[in-house]
Amino acid sequence: MGNIARTKDPQARMNEILEAAEQLFAVQGYYSTTIRDISQKIGVAQGMLYYYFKSKEDVLETLLDKHVNVLLFEASTIQTTVQAPSEKIASLLSMVLQKAMYKNGLLLNMIYDVQNLQVKQKLFLRIEEGLSPKLTAIIEDGIKQKQFSVSYIPTAIDYILTILEFLSLALYQRTSPRILTSRIRMAEKLIESTLSSKDKSIHIYTNANR
Missing domain, CATH: 1.10.10.60 (Homeodomain-like)
Incomplete structure (x- = not known):
């Protein structure tokens, strides 16, 4: 035994x-x-x-939930660092993408499997609900420091989370490093535009584009 x-x-x-x-x-x-x-x-x-x-799916959901707990804890740590708001946004998104690449994409493979759509929706909702208040605090701080100019923060967060899901899907599809880097650069520009922050103030990284 x-x-x-x-x-x-x-x-x-x-x-x-x-x-x-x-x-x-x-x-x-x-x-x-x-x-x-x-x-x-x-x-x-x-x-x-x-x-x-109860089932193998229950094992899967519990396993994924465990990884989400770690992700949200690290997001909280990033939120409370002394980095500039733009650096916090970049660090938070980079951390999520690094987690997504865990064990050669094991988590992404389980999440994006077509037969696990319900699991994916529940997981993404939990991540969204967990990250939203942290992103809100960072953006509010950026507005106070005059780094960002955002008229409606919830909409900005929706855009950022949609971009994050887009990049996660690219990782799952094993997009070539060249194309992935191109998509990440475009994502950075879109986020900068969403936050009305300075050009090249957001730098997202993964193992593939370092």
Whole structure:
């Protein structure tokens, strides 16, 4: 039996299940992985997994939710740094894209799978609801510092989040580095225009365009 059979802490058991599932999803894909595969990897009966998760989709949603929690925590950290508002916007968007590329796009593959549209919608809504107040605070600070000029902040945030989803989709589609860089440069200009900030004040980066 693996460690999961010896530990009595429910949260520790859930974490071990999620870690095993993520490893299998990365190697053989979400749809090719079964609950039996996960249980065999950690050396327990299938019934034990069903005690913690209703289904494989429940495992997936919990796994994605865990990554979103980390993303939102890092977004909060960026919001409270001493960077200029434009740098905070760039750092926040860059961080989200870096998270999207986790394990060679594993999370994007699971999110954008056509059979997981409901999961994708729920996840994107949670990210939107989590990032919106942080972006609002950064934009308000930028307005106070006269770096930004925004007449209606919620609309500006809608544009920024739409651009972020556009770039995430490009990463999922494994767009060539040249085209991806071109799209990122265009995204930067659109965000600068949305915020009425200085030209080249927003610089978004990923591993592909560094």
